Amino acid sequence: MPSELETALKNTATSVAKYVQDASELQVETRYVDVSSDGTPDFDQARPVARTVIRLDGDSESVVPMRKGTGGALEVDATLFEVHQQNVAAAIDYRARILNALLSALPSRARTP
Numbered sequence: 226m227p228s229e230l231e232t233a234l235k236n237t238a239t240s241v242a243k244y245v246q247d248a249s250e251l252q253v254e255t256r257y258v259d260v261s262s263d264g265t266p267d268f269d270q271a272r273p274v275a276r277t278v279i280r281l282d283g284d285s286e287s288v289v290p291m292r293k294g295t296g297g298a299l300e301v302d303a304t305l306f307e308v309h310q311q312n313v314a315a316a317i318d319y320r321a322r323i324l325n326a327l328l329s330a331l332p333s334r335a336r337t338p
Contacts, residue, residue, distance in 0.1 A: 241327060251279045253316045255309040274302075275309035279317070 227235070256271035279285045290309070294300040 244327065249281045251316055251320055253277045253309070253313045255305070255312050274305050277309070277313050
């Protein structure tokens with residue numbers, strides 16, 4: 226029968242493994258809502274305007290907001306794209322801090338080959 230310490234360590238290892246698996250793909254989606262005439266937004270009706278997916282293996286994809294400009298040519302909606310890029314940068318920074326915290330929590334013997 227495993228001890229309480231063994232059970233706690235196993236549960237912690239399972240949680241860390243799940244987090245690392247979840248962190249292997251970073252998805253950031255920026256959405257917008259229309260504000261009604263009375264000034265209240267309906268957050269349940271939020272619609273995506275940009276999405277970026279970054280995988281730990283270096284693959285990434287982005288969907289950026291576009292609109293038709295003069296003559297029907299597509300142009301990037303710079304304001305929405307800037308907001309989305311700020312969201313992506315914040316998500317990357319957060320993931321890096323969390324992964325660094327997880328790595329620093331490991332004993333130094335486990336981090337060296």
